[in-house]
Amino acid sequence: MKSSPRRERPESTAQSPHVQAKKSLGQNFLHDTGVLARIAALAQPAAGSGIIEIGPGTGNLTEYLLKLGAPLHTVERDASLVPILRARFGSELPIHLGDAAELDWPALLADPGLGPHPVVVGNLPYYAAIPILFATLEAKPARLVFMVQKEVAARLIGHASSPEYGQISVKIQMLADIRIGLRVGRGAFTPAPKVESAVIVLEPLESPRFSIKDWPRFSKLVTDGFAARRKTLVNSLLLSGHDPARVLAALDALGLDPRVRGEALDLKQWAGIAHQLAL
Ligand code: SAM
Numbered sequence: 001m002k003s004s005p006r007r008e009r010p011e012s013t014a015q016s017p018h019v020q021a022k023k024s025l026g027q028n029f030l031h032d033t034g035v036l037a038r039i040a041a042l043a044q045p046a047a048g049s050g051i052i053e054i055g056p057g058t059g060n061l062t063e064y065l066l067k068l069g070a071p072l073h074t075v076e077r078d079a080s081l082v083p084i085l086r087a088r089f090g091s092e093l094p095i096h097l098g099d100a101a102e103l104d105w106p107a108l109l110a111d112p113g114l115g116p117h118p119v120v121v122g123n124l125p126y127y128a129a130i131p132i133l134f135a136t137l138e139a140k141p142a143r144l145v146f147m148v149q150k151e152v153a154a155r156l157i158g159h160a161s162s163p164e165y166g167q168i169s170v171k172i173q174m175l176a177d178i179r180i181g182l183r184v185g186r187g188a189f190t191p192a193p194k195v196e197s198a199v200i201v202l203e204p205l206e207s208p209r210f211s212i213k214d215w216p217r218f219s220k221l222v223t224d225g226f227a228a229r230r231k232t233l234v235n236s237l238l239l240s241g242h243d244p245a246r247v248l249a250a251l252d253a254l255g256l257d258p259r260v261r262g263e264a265l266d267l268k269q270w271a272g273i274a275h276q277l278a279l
Contacts, residue, residue, distance in 0.1 A: 026125025030060050032188035040064035042181045043145045049115035054100045054122030059088045075100045101131035105139035117142035144202040153198035160266040167226040174209050176202040210271030217279040225262035233262045250276030
C-alpha cells in the first residue's frame with residue numbers, strides 16, 4: 001500500500017462563524033486553508049459526478065468542496081448547525097440530517113443528481129470514525145477521503161505482525177486500496193484535538209480480495225481470530241466455538257505453524273484459512 005505522508009503546518013485560517021464546539025459530537029473545526037485545499041484536491045470526483053460530505057460543521061471544508069464545481073450533498077448530525085450552513089451557502093445545499101453511520105448509503109449514492117461515481121469526503125467525528133467508515137465503504141462509492149485520528153490511520157494501513165495490525169486492518173484492506181494522503185497537526189483545528197490526524201484515501205474494490213465469498217462469515221472469523229490477541233489462532237478461535245482440529249488442519253494445509261497468532265497472518269493467509277474452513 002502506498003503512502004505519501006506529509007505533515008502540514010498551518011498556513012492561513014478560514015473565516016468560519018463562531019460556534020461553541022460540541023465535544024460529544026467530535027466537533028473540531030478545521031481552519032487551516034492549506035489543509036482544506038489539499039483535502040478538496042484529494043476528493044476531486046470524476047467529471048459529471050458529485051460529492052457527499054460527512055459532518056460539514058460550520059462549512060469550512062464545504063466551501064472548498066463547492067469550489068470544485070461538482071454537485072455536493074452533506075450529512076450532518078447536529079441540527080443546530082443547519083441555520084449556520086444555510087446562512088453561509090443558501091437554501092440550495094442538500095443537508096441530510098442524521099447519523100452517517102446509520103444512513104441508507106446505497107440510496108444516497110444512487111441519487112441521480114450525484115452522477116455515476118460520487119465520492120464521500122469528511123473530517124470525521126473521531127468518536128464515530130470506524131462505524132462511519134464501514135457504513136460508507138460497504139456501499140462502495142468511487143472513493144472515500146476521510147480525516148481520522150493518526151492512530152486509527154495507522155491501524156487501517158497496518159501490516160501483519162506490526163503492533164497496529166488488527167481485525168480492522170484485515171477487513172478494510174480486504175475491501176479497499178488504502179493510502180495516507182496527508183498528515184495533519186493539532187494546530188489545524190479549532191478547538192485543537194488531543195491527537196494528531198491523517199487524511200486517508202480509500203478506493204473500494206469491486207469485490208473483496210482473494211475471492212472471499214461470504215463476507216459476513218469472513219468478517220466474523222477475523223473478529224474471532226483477533227479476540228484474544230495473546231493466544232494462538234487455534235485457541236482464540238476455540239473460544240468462539242470453532243473446532244480446533246479443523247483449524248489445525250487448515251493451518252497445516254497452508255504450511256503454517258500450529259502455534260501461529262492471528263496477528264502474524266497476512267491478508268492472503270486469512271483468506272486461505274477461510275477457504276480451508278469452507279467459509
Ligand atoms: N467539516 C467541518 C470542519 O472540517 O471544520 C467539521 C468537522 S468536525 C471534526 C465533525 C462534524 O461531524 C461535526 O460537524 C459534527 O457535528 C458532525 N457529526 C458528528 N457525529 C456525526 C454523525 N454520527 N454523523 C454525521 N455527522 C456527525
